[in-house]
Amino acid sequence: MSSQSIEIGSVSIDRNAARRATKLAVIVLCLMMVLQVAVVAVLTVGPQPLRSVNEVPAEPDAAAWDDAPTETVSLDPQQMALPYGGGSVDEVTVQAVTNDTHVAFRMEWEDPTADTEINEPNAYSDAAAIMLRSGSQPPVAMGASGDPVNIWYWRSSWQHSESDPGGDMYSYPHPDNETKPGQAAGNPLSKSSYNRYAQNYYATGYGSLTNAETQPVAANGERTDDGWAVVFQREHDASGQYDAAFEDGEQMYLTYAIWDGDADEVNGEKSLSYQFLTLDTDDGTLSAADSDDGGGNETDGTDGGAVAGVTDSALWLVGAATNWPALLALATVTAWLVSYWRLRE
Structure with missing residues (x-):
C-alpha cells in the first residue's frame, strides 16, 4: 500500500487529494454560513x-x-x-x-x-x-x-x-x-x-x-x-x-x-x-x-396583491435561509467529492 493512498476495501483514497479537498470543503462551508447570515440580514423585515x-x-x-x-x-x-x-x-x-x-x-x-x-x-x-x-x-x-x-x-x-x-x-x-x-x-x-x-x-x-x-x-x-x-x-x-x-x-x-x-x-x-x-x-x-x-x-385582485406576493416570497426565502443545515451538509459533501475527483486527475 502506497504511503500516498489509503485502501478501504476495494476503494483507494489518495491522501494528498483528500487533504486538499477537505480544505476546500471547509472553505465552502464557511462561505455558505456567511451567505446565510447575509441573506437573513437583507430579507428580514421584522419583527x-x-x-x-x-x-x-x-x-x-x-x-x-x-x-x-x-x-x-x-x-x-x-x-x-x-x-x-x-x-x-x-x-x-x-x-x-x-x-x-x-x-x-x-x-x-x-x-x-x-x-x-x-x-x-x-x-x-x-x-x-x-x-x-x-x-x-x-x-x-x-x-x-x-x-x-x-x-x-x-x-x-x-x-x-x-x-x-x-x-x-x-x-x-x-x-x-x-x-x-x-x-x-x-x-x-x-x-x-x-x-x-x-x-x-x-x-x-x-x-x-x-x-x-x-x-x-x-x-x-x-x-x-x-x-x-x-x-x-x-x-x-x-x-x-x-x-x-x-x-x-x-x-x-x-x-x-x-x-x-x-x-x-x-x-x-x-x-x-x-x-x-x-x-x-x-x-x-x-x-x-x-x-x-x-x-x-x-x-390578490388589487395592486396590493402584488405587494403581498412579494412579501410572501421574501418571507419564504427568510424561512429557507434560517433552515439550512441539510443544504450546508449537501454543499460541503458535494464540494469535497468534486474537489477530490478533480485533484486526483
Whole structure:
C-alpha cells in the first residue's frame, strides 16, 4: 500500500487529494454560513422592537427617533372604491416608540412641494393618516360593518397654512361680512384654528368616515430636506367607542395613507399600503402582517396583491435561509467529492 493512498476495501483514497479537498470543503462551508447570515440580514423585515423611551416625543426631529427601528412600507394607488387614484408617493418609512403612558408613530416620505393652502379652487393640502384596529385584522378598505377601525389624520393646512386653515374658498359674501357656514356648523374640517393638528375618526367601510366625539390624538408635521415627517401621539388609554386599545395581549394592526396636494389627491385619491403592519402590545414588536386579512378579504385582485406576493416570497426565502443545515451538509459533501475527483486527475 502506497504511503500516498489509503485502501478501504476495494476503494483507494489518495491522501494528498483528500487533504486538499477537505480544505476546500471547509472553505465552502464557511462561505455558505456567511451567505446565510447575509441573506437573513437583507430579507428580514421584522419583527422589530417598539423602542421604550422615557418621554414619548411630539417632534419629528426629536433625538428619541434616532435609534428607533424603521420599517419601509410600499404604497400604491387606491383602487378599491371610487374615486380611484393617487399613487404619487411610492413609500413611507414608519417608526414607533412607547412608554408607560403614551405611544407615538412617526411617518416620513418624499414630497418636493409643500402644499399647505386650500384657499382657492383646485388647491389641496398634503396629508397623512394611520388606520388602526386592535384584536383582529380588519378589511383594508377602511374597515367594514362589524369591523370598525380607528383613523388618525393629519393635514398640513391645519398646521402650516398662512391663511384660514379651514379654507377661505368655503366662505360666502354677505352685505355686512363674509359667512363661513362650515365653521358656523362646527365642521371639524372648517375650523379657524387648530392646536393638536390631528383628527380622530372611526370608519366601518368606505363612505362611513365619522368624526369621533373624543379627540385624544395629537399630530405634528414638519418639512424635511425632501418631504414631510409627521408624528402622531396618543395616550395608551382612550375612552372613545372605537379608539385603538394599546393593551397588553392585544395585537394592533396598522396601515398607512398619504395625500399629495400638488398631485390633486384628496378623499379616496391617495397612496396607501395594502399590507398591514402589526404592533404586538404585549412584547412590543412591529412587523409585517400576513397577507390574508383573516376575514376572507383576499388582496390578490388589487395592486396590493402584488405587494403581498412579494412579501410572501421574501418571507419564504427568510424561512429557507434560517433552515439550512441539510443544504450546508449537501454543499460541503458535494464540494469535497468534486474537489477530490478533480485533484486526483
